Amino acid sequence: MTTTVYVPCDSAALAAGADRVARKLTELIAERKLDAKIVRNGSRGLFWLEPMLEVATPKGRVAYGPVKPADVAGLLDAGLLSGGANALNLGLTDEIPYLKKQQRLTFARMGITDPLSLADYEAHEGFVGLRKALAMSQADIVQQVLDSGLRGRGGAAFPAGIKWKTVLGASAPQKYIVCNADEGDSGTYSDRMTMEGDPFVLIEGMTIAGVAVSATIGYIYVRSEYPHSIAALNKAIEIAEKANFLGDNILGSGRNFKLIVRKAAGAYVCGEETALLESLEGKRGVVRAKPPLPALEGLFGKPTVVNNVITLATVPIILARGAQFYKDFGMGRSRGTLPFQLAGNIKNGGLIEVAFGVTLRELMYDYGGGSATGRPIKTVQVGGPLGAYVPESQWDIPMDYEAYAAVGAVVGHGGIVVHDDTADLAQLARYAMEFCVLESCGKCTPCRIGSTRGVEVIDKIVKNQNRAQQVILLRDLCDTMVNGSLCAMGSMTPYPVLSALNHYPQDFGLAVPDKHAA
Amino acid sequence: MTAAVIPPDAQMLATVRGVLAERAHEPGALLPVLHGVQDALGYVPRDAVAEIAVALNLSRAEVHGVITYYHYFRSEPAGRSVVQICRAESCQAMGAEALLEHASKSLGCGVHATSKDGAFTLEPVYCLGLCASSPAIVIGDDVHGRVTKQGFDELIAEVRSAA
Numbered sequence: 267m268t269t270t271v272y273v274p275c276d277s278a279a280l281a282a283g284a285d286r287v288a289r290k291l292t293e294l295i296a297e298r299k300l301d302a303k304i305v306r307n308g309s310r311g312l313f314w315l316e317p318m319l320e321v322a323t324p325k326g327r328v329a330y331g332p333v334k335p336a337d338v339a340g341l342l343d344a345g346l347l348s349g350g351a352n353a354l355n356l357g358l359t360d361e362i363p364y365l366k367k368q369q370r371l372t373f374a375r376m377g378i379t380d381p382l383s384l385a386d387y388e389a390h391e392g393f394v395g396l397r398k399a400l401a402m403s404q405a406d407i408v409q410q411v412l413d414s415g416l417r418g419r420g421g422a423a424f425p426a427g428i429k430w431k432t433v434l435g436a437s438a439p440q441k442y443i444v445c446n447a448d449e450g451d452s453g454t455y456s457d458r459m460t461m462e463g464d465p466f467v468l469i470e471g472m473t474i475a476g477v478a479v480s481a482t483i484g485y486i487y488v489r490s491e492y493p494h495s496i497a498a499l500n501k502a503i504e505i506a507e508k509a510n511f512l513g514d515n516i517l518g519s520g521r522n523f524k525l526i527v528r529k530a531a532g533a534y535v536c537g538e539e540t541a542l543l544e545s546l547e548g549k550r551g552v553v554r555a556k557p558p559l560p561a562l563e564g565l566f567g568k569p570t571v572v573n574n575v576i577t578l579a580t581v582p583i584i585l586a587r588g589a590q591f592y593k594d595f596g597m598g599r600s601r602g603t604l605p606f607q608l609a610g611n612i613k614n615g616g617l618i619e620v621a622f623g624v625t626l627r628e629l630m631y632d633y634g635g636g637s638a639t640g641r642p643i644k645t646v647q648v649g650g651p652l653g654a655y656v657p658e659s660q661w662d663i664p665m666d667y668e669a670y671a672a673v674g675a676v677v678g679h680g681g682i683v684v685h686d687d688t689a690d691l692a693q694l695a696r697y698a699m700e701f702c703v704l705e706s707c708g709k710c711t712p713c714r715i716g717s718t719r720g721v722e723v724i725d726k727i728v729k730n731q732n733r734a735q736q737v738i739l740l741r742d743l744c745d746t747m748v749n750g751s752l753c754a755m756g757s758m759t760p761y762p763v764l765s766a767l768n769h770y771p772q773d774f775g776l777a778v779p780d781k782h783a784a
Numbered sequence: 785m786t787a788a789v790i791p792p793d794a795q796m797l798a799t800v801r802g803v804l805a806e807r808a809h810e811p812g813a814l815l816p817v818l819h820g821v822q823d824a825l826g827y828v829p830r831d832a833v834a835e836i837a838v839a840l841n842l843s844r845a846e847v848h849g850v851i852t853y854y855h856y857f858r859s860e861p862a863g864r865s866v867v868q869i870c871r872a873e874s875c876q877a878m879g880a881e882a883l884l885e886h887a888s889k890s891l892g893c894g895v896h897a898t899s900k901d902g903a904f905t906l907e908p909v910y911c912l913g914l915c916a917s918s919p920a921i922v923i924g925d926d927v928h929g930r931v932t933k934q935g936f937d938e939l940i941a942e943v944r945s946a947a
Contacts, residue, residue: 281929452872531854548814610877615916
């Protein structure tokens with residue numbers, strides 16, 4: 267029987283040399299006349315083990331990693347095709363604790379299937395949600411999404427069902443579904459993994475959204491930094507169209523839905539939904555004032571659902587298993603799971619999908635194994651470049667939108683960037699302002715000018731030019747940015763800045779308040 | 785040798801017109817058109833702006849505004865390989881700033897600039913989505929993770945020897 271060897275095609279696996287490993291393996295399989303074939307799967311998200319090979323055996327899939335091209339011959343000698351023992355043998359993939367402890371719902375198929383195999387997708391619960399949705403009324407579909415408690419996974423955490431309900435209730439000759447795949451936050455890659463490793467789930471989620479609100483056209487706005495995602499989506503759309511999961515009269519239901527992939531052009535602020543819509547319309551990605559809400563006047567002025575990749579990719583399992591199933595995960599008003607992304611200075615960085623309620627300490631130590639450099643962890647930025655730096659005193663707070671908001675932090679898109687004790691928080695705060703200078707769309711003054719002034723003020727603080735006075739000025743400036751900016755770009759840049767200043771004053775040359783109190 | 789007879793401008797305009805014929809009908813066509821032009825020519829020539837503006841019923845200022853707004857579009861040709869080094873937070877936590885400095889010295893050019901021999905253009909980039917493999921870079925179309933200074937020099941040497 268032909269043995270299947272899986273070699274991931276995810277960008278992070280490619281960055282570790284997966285293509286070279288696959289080439290070597292192909293070469294040796296031919297040379298040794300072995301009865302084996304290679305399948306390029308998505309990544310399981312255990313990135314310190316990439317390229318991670320898997321072999322299908324009667325006992326289950328056996329993993330090997332990290333594999334270099336030079337290891338391949340030795341692995342075959344050691345009986346790779348039957349799961350043979352080797353220093354790189356990681357045992358049964360499903361038993362790897364990092365994976366076994368997770369609750370993968372949105373990422374249920376990730377790394378298991380061939381991303382472009384419809385047969386694989388359907389064999390793993392694919393299109394069950396869409397088939398159910400096609401037999402339901404539009405109001406019932408929207409109600410399921412509402413009842414599941416699903417909130418926008420892009421960062422803003424707005425209830426997805428409410429957006430859908432607004433668009434369903436709006437009457438217009440044309441409505442749109444727009445997928446925000448402009449995943450620009452440092453430390454995040456769950457959107458990228460989904461598009462590359464399980465593109466059909468996004469297609470299915472968007473089609474369900476289209477059916478639910480009577481939108482017949484969907485756009486996926488993908489970052490230009492993600493060429494592999496764009497290629498995978500375009501291929502998947504073509505396959506889905508041929509199989510009638512997309513296009514006219516989907517599965518004989520009389521419903522139509524067409525999907526178009528649009529390549530972005532490297533503007534961070536286009537991750538903001540109204541700037542994204544401007545960009546899709548062919549303009550500069552400048553933020554729009556709200557109201558009108560995009561749900562009523564969105565793309566080309568028509569009612570539009572704008573959701574993040576993970577939000578839309580979570581819809582199929584909600585429809586397939588029911589709202590209650592999904593809602594049973596999580597805590598408080600944060601229902602379901604979040605694919606957390608462990609990044610930066612971390613030993614075992616990777617994708618961890620678990621229910622809300624997990625703590626940062628668990629993620630960084632139980633999963634992540636501490637810092638990559640072996641030095642003590644000093645700070646963690648959660649939620650991207652506009653997220654707060656979280657000090658150790660807050661690492662036991664449960665990951666929950668409200669619990670994080672209560673301490674001035676954000677869960678955001680679930681990106682976790684770890685820094686060791688060599689990090690200089692004054693420099694990181696300066697970088698946050700510098701990034702805002704670079705990426706501000708320029709429409710509102712607090713963001714456009716405030717960020718430039720912010721860089722200057724932080725420089726003065728560091729150089730001790732009227733330090734005490736400049737700190738007051740920085741706080742005042744941040745207050746103006748928080749309250750006076752049009753969107754999150756300007757209003758949240760102060761989060762990393764102020765959290766750095768408040769929790770790490772010594773990095774700014776300031777006295778540590780606790781020491782005075784003692 | 786027949787190509788030499790056609791002035792480069794005419795050839796450029798023919799390419800731009802080809803892209804316009806294919807994409808100008810799309811709703812909100814400007815970005816797809818600019819991508820098409822940059823994919824074909826490696827940059828969006830200033831001389832193409834008027835042609836694009838007329839075809840999309842926009843002013844030249846509007847087209848220029850869009851080209852200059854987005855970091856991805858370039859108005860000048862790049863070197864034979866574009867080297868993108870991520871300098872977002874996750875990569876910073878793993879030494880990206882030092883890597884960028886090393887790259888700049890090693891290639892002999894600053895950021896947003898091209899090496900003297902025209903082989904490499906160095907660009908900072910803000911997140912490649914390879915944050916668990918920091919620091920991450922792209923050379924041409926190839927992504928690389930956990931890049932050390934020595935690893936960087938080896939990758940550059942590989943590209944040079946392949947050229």
